[in-house]
Amino acid sequence: MSEEFMKVIVFQLKEEEYGVPVKYVGSIERMQNITRVPGTPEFVKGVINLRGVVTPIIDLRERFDLEITEYTESTRIIIVNIADKEVGMIVDSANDVIDIPESTIEPPPEVVGSVEADYIHGVAKLDKRLLILLNLDKVLSKDELKQIQTVEGTS
């Protein structure tokens, strides 16, 4: 029996490699000027003009509470479409499209004290590479957004 494969786009954040299924990805853009939108969570960097469509952009580093770095030549914006929402995610670099066998995908490691891990769909092991597969729904989750807004509002 042939194995089921999943085509993913591989991108980097800090030293780690992440993957999003190709079917959700609309395009990959270079870094460009972003218009800040006030009153939104920190990780929402603002909006860009994507071929005539105003598209919101989030910084994945900030979304995952990783340290913030300067954007570089290799910084990319991955435009994803999920449930009629179109959002761009800023990543350190996007460099690969690979097929990963479904069998290599494992559920996310459960570590005591890790709450935010619910946006990880699973981990794929490929030779010596570890690929973190994202649960885009959760990454863009509105509930989380609202929570953050209320926290900000009360502080």
Add this chain to the structure above:
Amino acid sequence: MENNQYLEVFIDESKEHLQAMNDQLLELEKNPAELSIVQEIFRSAHTLKGMSATMGFEDLANLTHKMENVLDAVRNEKIQVDSNMLDIVFEAVEYLEEIIFDIAEGGDGKKDVKNIVEKLLQIEKGEVPQEENQAEVAASSEQILEAELGTDLPFNNLDEFELTVLQESRERHFNNFHIHVELREDCLLKAARVYMVFEILEQVGEVIKSIPSVEDLEEEKFDYDFDVLLVTKESRDDVYKRIMKVSEIERVEVNAFNVNQYMESKKQEKSAEQKAQMKKEETGDHPQTNTKSPKTQKDAKKKSVSKTIRVNIDRLDVLMNLFEELVIDRGRLEQISYELNHNDLKETVERMSRISSDLQNIILTMRMVPIEQVFNRFPRMVRQLARDLNKKVDFQITGQETELDRTVIDEIGDPLVHLIRNALDHGIETPEERAKKGKPEQGTLKLKAYHSGNHVYVEIEDDGQGINKEKVIHKAIQNGVITAEQSQSMTDQQIYELIMASGFSTADKISDVSGRGVGLDVVKNTIESLGGSITIDSRPDEGSLFSIQLPLTLSIISVMLVDVADERYAIPLSSIIETAIVKKEDIMHAHNKEVIDFRGKVVPLVHLKEVFEVPVEQDEKDDLYSIVIVRKGDKMAGMVVDSFIGQQEIVLKSLGNYLTNVFAISGATILGNGEVALIVDTNALIK
């Protein structure tokens, strides 16, 4: 033709409704048990009926009305959906299509619909219609050609079809009556009386024929008497009494109409006629050739309706987005040609710029339509309705130049028709009632459209009797919309909203005007699907106000661009009163808030820098404040910005589905350099 202006809209919309009916009927054929489909068809038929009656296409309205009756019965599970019933309804829709295509080609929309109407009636009564002679249609058209013969009997011109109906009804023990009605000579509203008589007759039976024709009667083209052929189950006396109930009637004669006798007397004539017909055919003069002359007339008329095509709004959206891309690249090209200083290139780019700005205008105007287009058909409708209802109404329209996106215009027509009909039927009282209440006999109905902030408001205001709260509650409880306990804790507003609940109608009886409770819930749904909202305000004996708020989705608005630190914002011009530059020492403090004295009024200041948390490199010490004074209703506020850029027409875009409800930002726009600027929702900044 005075209707020309709305004829196009009518034709387009009718075609759309017919298409919808066809689709839904096919769907119904697949799932005969699905009553929600019937509901859909019913709504389409209902709207079509209203529109065609307004436009004066009687046959169309008549046929749709009968069809509606059948559908209503199906909806109420009085009639089963079966292939026979579907066949007839399909046939009816086919007829409707023919009529509308005839109208579209410049025809007058007249067609003999009696045949199909009869079939529908039979279904309605639960009978199985039998196949009828196809020759009838031809016979009736010939009837028109025939000159009226000068016999004493008014009904000497019955066609075969009418005869069949009369004969059949006799066999079924219905009574056929020839009714002669004379109106009093001082009767003022002749058409209204006729309408009332006809309404009574339709209640007890079916009018087969009238002389003069119904059209002529409605247009008051008769003296003081008219004749009607009625098929009914009621007795002669009963019919007589019912008609006499209508006031201003001088005399009524009800006589049995003997079909057989009529047939006898006609027989001889008929045979002679047939011979003539045969002769015609022998000489090759087919009836078809007869119809040719009207056709050529039609061809001549054809040009009167300009051709339109309907384009899917999605495609216009795509076109718009693509065009904006082009504009951005155009900007770059201009920059490059300027730098290279190459003559040919420069010329080409200039040419391209000119063409593209023309193109831009066309694309923008393609989407924006003044609401006039919708409003224009109302005065006529109101006039006719008021006449039908015996009410006096002064109809005032303001703000018809307000522009709205085509999407909204297309959808807003039906809801407004419903609301206006509603106001006339339930809101404004009869002149007698009004006089009793000490109000002027003539009621006032106002239709108003205006821009405010990022919304367009459409208001329908009448000075009628208002909404009867008790009646609404009673009805709602009766119909199971709410429980008695719930009604206790409801606010006035909530009670008024009840009339928009599904299946609710306060009219005690079904009239042609107010419909059957399919009106207001549809209105609400349509408006909400457009992202708008509707509120009702009402005072007993003072009137009601239906206010529809519609968003300005994807429309072009004029804005003032301003800079706040390094960010650029757009403030809608519609809410700006003026701009001012104020010295720092002129700013006063009231209750710990910065205010200025603006033309004698105290206006609070809002620092956009603070509201939007704009990152600032270093605090500049500026002695002058640049202020944009905006308003919301009567209230004003001053927005403190760093500098004014200027005025511009922009395309309003949403921030997408991800960022919704951002405080004080109503959307975004793409500037000439390709960057995004946010649009300030000033209404949110004024409390």
